[in-house]
Amino acid sequence: MGRRNNRFRKNHHFNHGKKGEDSNKQTHVDTRKPYNDIIRENEKFCQYYKRVGVCKENEFDQFISCLKTDLPATFRITGSKGVANKLLGIVEEQLIKDCVNQVDGTEQPSIFPIPWYPNKLAWQMELTRKDIRRCEAYYKLHNFLISETENGTISRQETVSMIPPLVLDVQPHHKVLDMCAAPGSKTAQLLELLHANEDPIPSGYVIANDIDNKRCYMLVHQAKRLNSPCVAVINHDSAILPNLNTTAADGSVEQVQFDRILCDVPCSGDGTLRKNPDIWMKWTAANGLNLHGVQTRILRRGVELLNVGGKLVYSTCSINPIENESVIHRLLAEHEGVLELVDVSEVLPGLKYSPGMEDWLVSSRNLEFYETFEDVDEKWKTTIRPQMFPPKAEDREKFKLNRCIRILPHQQNTGAFFVAVLRKLKPLTAKDKSTVREQDDQDFQESKKRENEDNLPHNQRKKRKKDVYKEDPFVFFNDDEPVWNDIKSFYQVSDKFDSKCLLTRCHVGKKKNIYLTSDAVRNLVISNQGIVKFINTGIKAFVRCDNKNMKCAFRIANDGLESIYPYIGDDRKVYIPKDDLITLLMNDTPQKSPPIADLSEQIRNQVENLSPGSCVLIYKEETKDNEDPLVIHISGWRGTTSLRCYMDRHNTVHLLRLLGGDISKYDVNKFKKPGEEDTVNGNEDENVVSTTEIVQ
Numbered sequence: 001m002g003r004r005n006n007r008f009r010k011n012h013h014f015n016h017g018k019k020g021e022d023s024n025k026q027t028h029v030d031t032r033k034p035y036n037d038i039i040r041e042n043e044k045f046c047q048y049y050k051r052v053g054v055c056k057e058n059e060f061d062q063f064i065s066c067l068k069t070d071l072p073a074t075f076r077i078t079g080s081k082g083v084a085n086k087l088l089g090i091v092e093e094q095l096i097k098d099c100v101n102q103v104d105g106t107e108q109p110s111i112f113p114i115p116w117y118p119n120k121l122a123w124q125m126e127l128t129r130k131d132i133r134r135c136e137a138y139y140k141l142h143n144f145l146i147s148e149t150e151n152g153t154i155s156r157q158e159t160v161s162m163i164p165p166l167v168l169d170v171q172p173h174h175k176v177l178d179m180c181a182a183p184g185s186k187t188a189q190l191l192e193l194l195h196a197n198e199d200p201i202p203s204g205y206v207i208a209n210d211i212d213n214k215r216c217y218m219l220v221h222q223a224k225r226l227n228s229p230c231v232a233v234i235n236h237d238s239a240i241l242p243n244l245n246t247t248a249a250d251g252s253v254e255q256v257q258f259d260r261i262l263c264d265v266p267c268s269g270d271g272t273l274r275k276n277p278d279i280w281m282k283w284t285a286a287n288g289l290n291l292h293g294v295q296t297r298i299l300r301r302g303v304e305l306l307n308v309g310g311k312l313v314y315s316t317c318s319i320n321p322i323e324n325e326s327v328i329h330r331l332l333a334e335h336e337g338v339l340e341l342v343d344v345s346e347v348l349p350g351l352k353y354s355p356g357m358e359d360w361l362v363s364s365r366n367l368e369f370y371e372t373f374e375d376v377d378e379k380w381k382t383t384i385r386p387q388m389f390p391p392k393a394e395d396r397e398k399f400k401l402n403r404c405i406r407i408l409p410h411q412q413n414t415g416a417f418f419v420a421v422l423r424k425l426k427p428l429t430a431k432d433k434s435t436v437r438e439q440d441d442q443d444f445q446e447s448k449k450r451e452n453e454d455n456l457p458h459n460q461r462k463k464r465k466k467d468v469y470k471e472d473p474f475v476f477f478n479d480d481e482p483v484w485n486d487i488k489s490f491y492q493v494s495d496k497f498d499s500k501c502l503l504t505r506c507h508v509g510k511k512k513n514i515y516l517t518s519d520a521v522r523n524l525v526i527s528n529q530g531i532v533k534f535i536n537t538g539i540k541a542f543v544r545c546d547n548k549n550m551k552c553a554f555r556i557a558n559d560g561l562e563s564i565y566p567y568i569g570d571d572r573k574v575y576i577p578k579d580d581l582i583t584l585l586m587n588d589t590p591q592k593s594p595p596i597a598d599l600s601e602q603i604r605n606q607v608e609n610l611s612p613g614s615c616v617l618i619y620k621e622e623t624k625d626n627e628d629p630l631v632i633h634i635s636g637w638r639g640t641t642s643l644r645c646y647m648d649r650h651n652t653v654h655l656l657r658l659l660g661g662d663i664s665k666y667d668v669n670k671f672k673k674p675g676e677e678d679t680v681n682g683n684e685d686e687n688v689v690s691t692t693e694i695v696q
């Protein structure tokens with residue numbers, strides 16, 4: 001299987017999380033109204049942004065009207081190059097024809113590749129998620145989106161949210177920190193970039209952090225879809241994230257400085273009004289003022305943790321300059337000569353955006369606007385801070401805030417977004433750090449107090465700490481791990497494979513699942529266990545199966561297969577032709593696995609002398625024009641007389657789709673009762689499973 005098209009695993013913690021990227025914002029207002037009942041008006045919002053001048057005057061009405069409409073649906077194709085190419089072909093040749101052009105009598109909505117996203121791998125539709133879910137004409141599109149998302153081969157990510165990882169320029173050897181990572185759509189993208197070379201185990205890694213313990217499990221779920229041994233999820237306040245260490249072979253300890261940092265900070269979220277219309281009801285100018293402090297502290301810690309020469313992306317889904325350029329300007333001014341804004345105008349050709357603002361007014365919570373701190377009314381001087389103001393006109397050229405990127409909704413029918421790319425030019429001095437800290441402590445206390453007053457409903461205060469899950473330990477193998485010898489000899493694992501990167505999640509008892517991390521992640525976990533809270537790391541590589549016919553107690557798991565595949569000996573590898581693979585995939589009853597005698601001669605010859613047990617099935621499809629071939633690796637089982645593969649339903653549908661097999665029994669029209677469906681399709685199969693049901 002491709003690295004990113006492996007098994008989706010349910011995590012029971014996942015449902016505890018809140019929904020959406022901006023759900024970390026709280027409010028007094030009861031926002032539980034159905035979205036249709038929400039009146040998309042807020043006089044103060046319009047007044048504020050008109051006065052602050054976020055867009056040209058002649059565009060303002062268009063800007064507001066667009067914010068009042070629902071967001072178009074978008075998705076990104078992920079997966080290894082071969083899988084992504086094949087899926088792209090299916091989108092272009094089948095999906096558009098079958099799914100979108102089906103509406104009779106109405107204008108056909110378009111579906112098109114997002115022009116600035118590389119290799120046509122991101123698509124936008126003239127349809128909202130609700131349209132797709134509710135309209136029968138799009139049921140195949142809906143089924144496709146659900147099953148491929150569950151499988152991990154597409155990501156239903158908002159257009160603008162795809163930008164930060166792209167401009168961060170992540171390479172497979174980079175040490176990457178995602179400071180505010182949950183629910184994890186950008187972490188997933190960072191991981192894809194880390195694996196772009198399709199190395200089985202890249203030397204770089206992604207540390208994904210979030211302050212919210214429950215949201216960390218959403219992150220675990222996202223990361224798991226990608227089957228990477230190079231990611232660890234941690235749970236900390238990123239404004240005070242401790243220094244992380246690594247330990248060298250001689251035992252010396254070194255502090256980690258990251259090559260790339262994503263700082264996708266908590267924000268007022270007013271850029272997501274199209275997706276979250278409840279924000280129309282709760283927006284006030286106080287939100288931005290209150291968040292500026294925490295945003296600054298997170299960014300500042302990011303700058304401290306960044307390697308010299310490294311890049312950091314600061315992003316928000318807010319339109320407000322107080323949460324955006326003001327934070328960037330503050331950091332640039334605090335550390336003059338240490339940071340520069342990177343010009344990314346050429347990185348995403350075709351992206352429409354406005355340059356960062358170089359001048360803005362600062363407003364009190366009740367919309368009194370000020371040009372300078374000196375003008376601010378005494379009563380606001382704890383809420384409005386001097387550092388929130390723009391640079392003086394003569395300093396603008398020094399800061400180059402126009403290099404920030406502001407995406408407004410009407411520019412290309414998206415949400416609103418802010419992105420800034422910073423490069424660190426030299427280390428911070430000790431003086432830099434201490435002056436800033438003293439000055440900031442006072443602001444911090446004030447803003448904490450205000451956040452409580454303004455944002456948190458009484459019943460939510462101090463609630464957070466309680467339901468924190470206790471993690472199982474991360475127990476790495478030693479050189480003399482007893483179960484390893486059997487596994488190594490059964491699968492003829494090469495000596496190049498470092499078994500010390502395998503781990504279990506228990507100290508005692510029978511080992512059930514064996515997970516794999518990269519060497520670098522192992523080092524981080526071992527060196528920092530007492531320093532930060534690790535929530536999850538490692539992909540499932542081997543699973544105990546205790547089958548009496550197999551000489552080894554562990555079978556290979558699909559999740560870790562891409563990472564261990566190159567180290568496995570040839571004897572347990574079986575090359576499978578397309579028709580045989582389709583036969584195996586079409587069989588959904590393990591007790592009736594296809595008899596080897598019924599498979600092709602090619603398979604019969606290969607498995608004749610293969611002892612029963614776990615094996616790797618390999619399918620390779622050459623492509624025209626020397627494109628990346630489609631290569632699929634699957635965990636298989638050679639029974640005494642039969643052959644089967646380990647697959648969940650999403651994998652099965654995905655692979656059958658790629659191979660051109662029959663998925664009609666899964667591709668159910670949920671708008672028709674089962675009886676009607678049979679009549680329409682002439683399909684009498686009793687085992688019809690709707691793809692929507694599979695999700696539950």
Ligand SMILES: C[S@@+](CC[C@H](N)C(=O)[O-])C[C@H]1O[C@@H](n2cnc3c(N)ncnc32)[C@H](O)[C@@H]1O
Nearest residue numbers: 180181182183184185186211212237238264266
């Ligand atoms: C805008 S969301 C991040 C979205 C995420 N990057 C993505 O693409 O899916 C902001 C996140 O910051 C987290 N957060 C808020 N304050 C934080 C802090 N001090 N340290 C770390 N995370 C924080 C919230 O829990 C929330 O998950």
